[in-house]
Amino acid sequence: MIAFGQxxxxxxxxxxxxxxxxxxxxxxxxIFKASGVFNFAQGAMVLLAGLALVRxxxxxxxxxxPFWAAIVIALLFAAVVMAITAWMVERFVLGPLINQDGLxxxxxxxxxxxxxxxxxxxxxxxxxxxxxxxPSDAWFLFxxxxxxxxxxxxxxVWGGMIAAVLVVGLALFFQKTxxxxxxxxxxxxxxxxxxxxxxxxxxxxxxxxxxxxxxxxAATVWGTKLGVQFxxxxxxxxALPVLIIGGFTSVPGAIVGGLIVGAGEKLAExxxxxxxxxxxxxxxxxxxxxxxxxxxxxxxxxxxxIERI
Amino acid sequence: MFYRETGQFKSSYAADMQIFPIRQDRIALxxxxxxxxxxxxxxxxxxxxxxxxxxxxxxxLIPFLILSLAAIGLNILTGYCGQLSLGSGAFMAIGxxxxxxxxTGVHLPFGLFDLSIxxxxxxxxxxxxALMSAVxxxxxxxxxxxxxxxxxxxxxxxxxxxxxxxxIRVKWFTNYNSSGSVSAPDLNFFGFVVNAPIExxxxxxxxxxxxxxxxxxxxxxxxxxxxxxxxxxxxxxxxMGIRPLYAKLSAFAISSFIMGVxxxxxxxxxxxxxxxxAFSIDRSFQILFMVIIGGLGSILGSFLGAAFILVxxxxxxxVPHALGVPISVETVSxxxxxxxxxxxxxxxxxxxxxxxxxxxxxxxxxxxxxxxY
Numbered sequence: 001m002i003a004f005g006q007x008x009x010x011x012x013x014x015x016x017x018x019x020x021x022x023x024x025x026x027x028x029x030x031i032f033k034a035s036g037v038f039n040f041a042q043g044a045m046v047l048l049a050g051l052a053l054v055r056x057x058x059x060x061x062x063x064x065x066p067f068w069a070a071i072v073i074a075l076l077f078a079a080v081v082m083a084i085t086a087w088m089v090e091r092f093v094l095g096p097l098i099n100q101d102g103l104x105x106x107x108x109x110x111x112x113x114x115x116x117x118x119x120x121x122x123x124x125x126x127x128x129x130x131x132x133x134x135p136s137d138a139w140f141l142f143x144x145x146x147x148x149x150x151x152x153x154x155x156x157v158w159g160g161m162i163a164a165v166l167v168v169g170l171a172l173f174f175q176k177t178x179x180x181x182x183x184x185x186x187x188x189x190x191x192x193x194x195x196x197x198x199x200x201x202x203x204x205x206x207x208x209x210x211x212x213x214x215x216x217x218a219a220t221v222w223g224t225k226l227g228v229q230f231x232x233x234x235x236x237x238x239a240l241p242v243l244i245i246g247g248f249t250s251v252p253g254a255i256v257g258g259l260i261v262g263a264g265e266k267l268a269e270x271x272x273x274x275x276x277x278x279x280x281x282x283x284x285x286x287x288x289x290x291x292x293x294x295x296x297x298x299x300x301x302x303x304x305x306i307e308r309i
Numbered sequence: 310m311f312y313r314e315t316g317q318f319k320s321s322y323a324a325d326m327q328i329f330p331i332r333q334d335r336i337a338l339x340x341x342x343x344x345x346x347x348x349x350x351x352x353x354x355x356x357x358x359x360x361x362x363x364x365x366x367x368x369x370l371i372p373f374l375i376l377s378l379a380a381i382g383l384n385i386l387t388g389y390c391g392q393l394s395l396g397s398g399a400f401m402a403i404g405x406x407x408x409x410x411x412x413t414g415v416h417l418p419f420g421l422f423d424l425s426i427x428x429x430x431x432x433x434x435x436x437x438x439a440l441m442s443a444v445x446x447x448x449x450x451x452x453x454x455x456x457x458x459x460x461x462x463x464x465x466x467x468x469x470x471x472x473x474x475x476x477i478r479v480k481w482f483t484n485y486n487s488s489g490s491v492s493a494p495d496l497n498f499f500g501f502v503v504n505a506p507i508e509x510x511x512x513x514x515x516x517x518x519x520x521x522x523x524x525x526x527x528x529x530x531x532x533x534x535x536x537x538x539x540x541x542x543x544x545x546x547x548x549m550g551i552r553p554l555y556a557k558l559s560a561f562a563i564s565s566f567i568m569g570v571x572x573x574x575x576x577x578x579x580x581x582x583x584x585x586x587a588f589s590i591d592r593s594f595q596i597l598f599m600v601i602i603g604g605l606g607s608i609l610g611s612f613l614g615a616a617f618i619l620v621x622x623x624x625x626x627x628v629p630h631a632l633g634v635p636i637s638v639e640t641v642s643x644x645x646x647x648x649x650x651x652x653x654x655x656x657x658x659x660x661x662x663x664x665x666x667x668x669x670x671x672x673x674x675x676x677x678x679x680x681x682y
Contacts, residue, residue, distance in 0.1 A: 038459050096658045102458065103393065104661045107601050110594065111657065114650025118643045126639065237466070237590065244463045282474045286467035290452060293464055297456045 009151055010270045011263055016156030018262020019163045020225070023218040024239040025246065025254040026166065027211040032248045034183045034207040036102060037094065040109040043236025044116040045212055048085065050219030050228035051124035052078040054131045071133070075216070082212030085116065090205045098200070117233060126230060131223035134158040159221040163255065166217055170210075170251060179206055187249075241289035247302025256300065261285045312675040328525055345514055353507050366506040373619050374513040375574045380599040380611035381524050382567030387597070388605035389528050390560035391540025392453050396465035397568055397596040399472040400442045402588035404569025405576035406482045408438025412494045413484060431497050435577070439569030445472075446565025453557050457543070469590055476585040492582035509578045516574060520567055525608050527563065536560050537606070602656055604665025613664035621649060 024042060031039040057074040061067065093108050134155045174180040185193040186203045194200055222232055246257025268284045298304055312333050319325040329335045349370070352360040359365050383397050411434035417424040429437070449468040453461050476482050483491050496503040496512070503512050527533050535556040538546035547553050576583045595618060603614020625645045629636045636644075660667055 093654045093658070097661075100657075100661050103601070103605075104657055106459065107598075108654050108657045110598070111650040111653035114646050114653070116650075118646030118650065122640065122643045122647070126643070240463050240466060244460060248459070279474060279478060283467065283470035286463070286470050290464050290467045293452055293456050293460055297460060299460075 006270075007267075010266050012152055013156065014263035014266030015259050016152070016160055016262070017266065018242075018258040018260065019160045019255070020156070020218075020221055020258075021235075021239055021242045021261055022255045022258030023159065023163050023166070023214070023221060024235045025242040025258055026163075026170070026251065027214040027218070028239060028243055029246075029248065029251055029254045030170070030211045030214065031207055033187045033251075035094070035186070035204055037105045037109060038102065038248075039211065040106060040236060041089075041113040041116055042211065042215060042239065043233040044113045044120070045082070045085065045215035046219045046222065046235055047228070047230065047232045048116050048120040049078050049082055049212065049216035050131070050223040050232060051120050051129070052081040053216065053219060054129040054223060054228045055124040057131070058129070078216050078219075079213060082216055083209050086205055086208035086212050089208055090201060094204055094208075095201055113233075113236075117230070121230065128227045128229040129223075130227045131220070133220050134224045155221065155224050159225075162217060162221060166214065167251060167255060170214075173210075174251075179203075183207060238285065241285035244289040244299055245292045247299030249303055250299070250301035253299060253301030261288065264288050312672070312678075314676075328529070342518070345518075346511070350507055350511065363506050366510050369620065369623065371506070371510055371513055371579050372575075373615055374510070374517045375571050375579055376596065376599060376619060377612045377615040378513075378517050378520055378574065379568050379571035379596050380603065380615050381521060381608060382564045382571060383596050384600045384603075384605065384608065384611045385524060385528070385536070385567065386560050386564035387600055388607065388610075389533060389540060390536040390557060390564075391457075391543075392450070392557060392560060393458060393462040394465040394564075395462045395590070395593050395597065396449065396468035398588040398590060398592035399465075399469040400446055400565040400568040401572025401575060401592065402472055402476055402585065403445050403565075404435075404438045404442040404572035405583070405588065406438075406476055406491075407441035407569070408434045408573035408577065409491055409493065410482065410484075411437045428494075430499075431494075431577075432499075435570060435573045438573050439566045442569025442572065443562040443566040446561040446568075447558050450558050450561030453561065454554060466590075469593055473585055473589060476588075490582055490584045491576075493577040493580070496577060503578075513574055513578055516570060520570065521608055521612075524567065528608070532556075532559060540606075598653065602653065602663055604663030604668075607663070607665035609668065610663050610665030613668070617664065621645075621652065625649075 024046060027042040027045065028039055031037055031042075053074050056077045057070055060070040060073060065073070089112055093112055094105070097105060097108055172180075174184060182193070182198045182203055183206065185196070185198060186200065190200065193203075218235070219228065219232070222235065226232060242254060242257040242261050244257070245260055246253025246255070265281050265284045265288075269279075269281045273280055292300065296302075312331075314331045317330075317332055319330070324330075329338060349360050353366065355361070360370075379397060379401060382400075383394060386392050386394050411426070411429045412431060414428040415424065415426040445468070449465060452464040456464060477489060480486075483489055496509070498512070503509055528536070535546070535551045536559075538549065538551055539553060539556045539560075543553055546556070572588065576587065580587055599614035599618045600611060601614070602617055603612070604610025622645045625648055626641060629641060656663070
């Protein structure tokens with residue numbers, strides 16, 4: 001019974017951690033879907049959003065504003081920062097690079113990553129800033145069934161709920177709104193979308209804005225978990241296997257991929273780790289992704305890749 | 310006016326197919342080689358600026374040469390064969406650690422067959438280390454038969470993270486050194502111990518010159534054309550009778566071999582003592598940048614890209630000092646980040662094909678100069 005309780009605890013914490021990976025992966029999927037750009041800057045955007053949020057929050061709390069008002073204003077401020085970033089990226093980097101191949105665009109987002117990382121830390125400072133939006137203690141569930149119960153951290157649960165709301169919101173946005181449909185049209189075929197009067201530049205701005213807001217949401221959760229700091233940018237690398245497993249173009253795929261990666265990684269660490277040395281969390285997700293790729297090159301939920309000559 | 314091929318007639322097939330068919334190019338190449346092999350050592354011996362200082366050799370020229378070699382390796386894979394790789398750091402690490410193991414003696418306690426190899430001399434160690442890198446490169450290249458593009462990039466990331474972990478956790482590779490860092494054995498080449506910066510520089514130069522020549526000839530030949538056909542459209546190449554298995558895996562093997570040599574040099578010659586961090590994901594990205602900024606599918610581009618990416622932060626670091634602007638070290642490093650990123654974006658916008666293409670355009674202009682046509 002202890003073993004099963006422990007298994008359940010590892011599984012639940014893995015699944016919840018996976019949801020947090022999905023939060024970052026979602027930003028990738030959005031931009032890839034709408035513009036075919038593999039946005040390496042997503043991790044840096046999480047850092048920027050987090051820094052903007054936590055610094056303005058600290059500033060206003062220091063000025064004596066009530067906490068709830070400070071949060072609202074700080075969220076708005078961070079959203080404006082993300083909007084400005086989105087506009088600048090579209091205007092100065094991606095706009096001039098229209099019609100270049102995917103690799104060039106990917107490289108340019110790495111350049112953007114550098115600029116955002118440098119700029120964000122220069123504007124807002126480069127220390128570790130604790131963020132306390134969500135409670136960070138833990139619940140003990142099922143204490144009657146298992147000795148010691150199952151430890152579930154509250155912030156992970158908050159993250160899960162936020163991710164659920166986000167996915168529903170995004171699904172509605174993509175299915176029901178005019179802009180959302182325009183985004184899907186652009187994703188399908190740039191030229192055809194342009195010919196029916198959809199402005200590419202506007203759409204790209206929107207999509208980077210939405211990705212920026214997703215980054216902001218991810219920053220609230222990850223910032224509470226780890227503190228807002230530079231290492232948050234490595235989330236981008238953690239999100240890659242999630243994308244591979246779920247498929248680059250699928251929003252539900254990002255969620256399911258995140259769950260698989262989170263659970264797989266924690267279980268592997270707990271059950272394989274003792275045999276081959278700890279720290280396999282570090283690469284397990286990638287090897288898992290590699291295995292998935294060998295079986296299904298387009299990921300679990302990706303669109304089938306059809307090649308023509 | 311000075312750069313034109315008028316009057317240079319080719320009377321044999323060999324003359325037509327030589328690496329540099331234009332005489333001026335050949336002269337330029339010999340001049341560069343002479344400068345690199347004779348000029349810089351002479352300048353260094355007589356302490357003439359800027360090559361008199363040890364700093365120039367240690368901090369700029371040696372890393373430039375080694376990273377150019379790594380960039381050539383990646384360029385074969387990404388530029389010529391079209392397989393995007395983010396695992397260069399891992400392949401360099403494999404080269405470095407295997408060479409280290411061969412140089413200090415391999416002992417595999419496998420019970421039944423106890424494999425022991427006595428410490429090997431330096432040159433065979435480096436080459437065997439690179440060979441190990443090539444074998445691993447083939448292994449991690451197998452997914453490329455099924456996946457491509459960004460998906461493949463993530464597959465190579467798996468190699469990167471896996472080997473980062475292996476070299477941290479598996480103490481066997483570091484000869485059970487408690488700190489996890491490794492110091493290179495003496496650089497003994499046929500009884501001659503390479504030690505002074507200028508000797509280290511020349512050693513790297515020899516390696517780079519040999520492998521650059523090798524790479525240049527490979528990409529001109531049959532196998533290079535197979536790579537390029539695979540890059541341009543793999544299905545069409547397959548229909549024309551190019552075996553993708555052979556073309557892709559050979560690109561992986563040769564590319565990782567060269568990166569393995571570069572890794573061994575980086576560890577032994579440049580760093581001297583190193584930790585797994587020396588070959589982290591940042592290194593992979595740095596080399597990928599060099600290849601893309603320099604120009605995909607160009608050996609010359611690998612050198613130009615390496616020079617740009619390596620020298621840019623150093624220059625940017627020096628500028629505020631030179632101007633006397635008081636800026637904190639931290640601000641400078643952040644500024645370097647921003648400016649590097651901006652320059653990369655700018656270069657991609659202005660010339661997505663990199664410096665190599667700028668060079669070609671310049672050459673075309675030079676042929677007419679100073680006349681308009």
